[in-house]
Amino acid sequence: MKKPVPDSSWKDYYRSLYAHDVNHFAVKDGEGSIRASLQYSRRITLMQDTIHKLPNVKRILDVGCAQGNLSLLLAEQGYSLTANDYNPEALEYMMLKYEYGNIELVPGNIEELNLPENSFDMVIFGEVIEHVAYPQNILEILRKLIRPEGYILITTPNHSFYRNISSGMPNYRSIKDFKALESLQFKPDADGHLFLFNRDELIKIIEDSGYSIIKHQLICTPLLYHFLFLPFFLRQQLNTIAEKSPYLGLGHLVLAQKT
Helix, strand or coil: CCCCCCCCCCCHHHHHHHHHHHHHHHHHHCCCCHHHHHHHHHHHHHHHHHHHCCCCCCEEEEECCCCCHHHHHHHHCCCEEEEEECCHHHHHHHHCCCCCCEEEEEECCCCCCCCCCCCEEEEEEECCHHHCCCHHHHHHHHHHHEEEEEEEEEEEEECCCHHHHHHCCCEHHHCCCCHHHHHHCCCCCHHHCCCEECHHHHHHHHHHCCEEEEEEEEECCHHHHHCCCCCHHHHHHHHHHHCCCCCCCCEEEEEEEEC
16 A cells, blocks of 8 residues: 555545545654554554454455545455445545555445445444444445355444543434434544444444344553553553453444344
8 A cells, every 4th residue: 555645636535535644644754643543553453453363254345435544455465345435536545545456446325336235255334333324224234235144344433432421422322313313424534423332332233233243342542542651562451451441442343243
C-alpha cells in the first residue's frame, strides 16, 4: 500500500480521507495524532490477527470500507477482497494507494446491491453499524451474502467507555423512533454516529440476526497511551488488563459465525 500524494485536482472527499490517513499513519513524519495512530493501529492489527487465525477464509466483503486501508492490506496478504462503500469517491481514493492484490470495487448502499448470496467466506463490518438506522436489517442482509458457516467481523465504539458515557450519545436500547434516524444515516466520522452499543446490546442484536458469537473483546484503551515513557512490553500488559474493563475499552470487536 503506497502513500498517496495530494495534488490540486483532488476532490474534497479525497482530501477528507487523506486527512484521516495522515492522522492514523503519519506520526513518524511529524504529522498526525499519536493517540489516534495508536488506536487505529491497534484495531487494524486485531482485525487482521483475527482473520488470519480462521480456516477457509479467502473471499472477503468489506462493507463501508471508507479509505480502504484494511481491504488493501488484506489483498496484499493474498485474500480476495470486494470493497464496498456508500460513497464511490472513497473507493476512488482507496485505489490511489493500491499496489497489488485482488480487489473488486462495489460502490453503493449495500442494502440495495444485488450481490450473489452465499458468496463470501467473511464480511467485515468495521465502524459502520452505529451509522445505520436499522442495524438488525443490514445484519440479516449481510448474512445472506455469507456462505454457510462463514463469518462476520464487527467493530464499533463502546457506549460504556468512560468518555462515551459522558458525551450524551444514546445507547441502542434507548432509541424509541428509528424512523427518525433514516435521514441521518450513512454519514461519515463521529458526526454520523446515531447511537452506540454496550456489550449486551451488541451481542443480542447479532445473535437475533442469525449468528453465533465466537469472540467478543474490547479494543483500544487510549487512556494508557499517555504513559508513553513506560517500556513497550509494560504498555502491552496494561492494555491487556484494561481491555477487560467496559469502562476503559473504547470499542468492541465481535467475531460471529453464520448459523
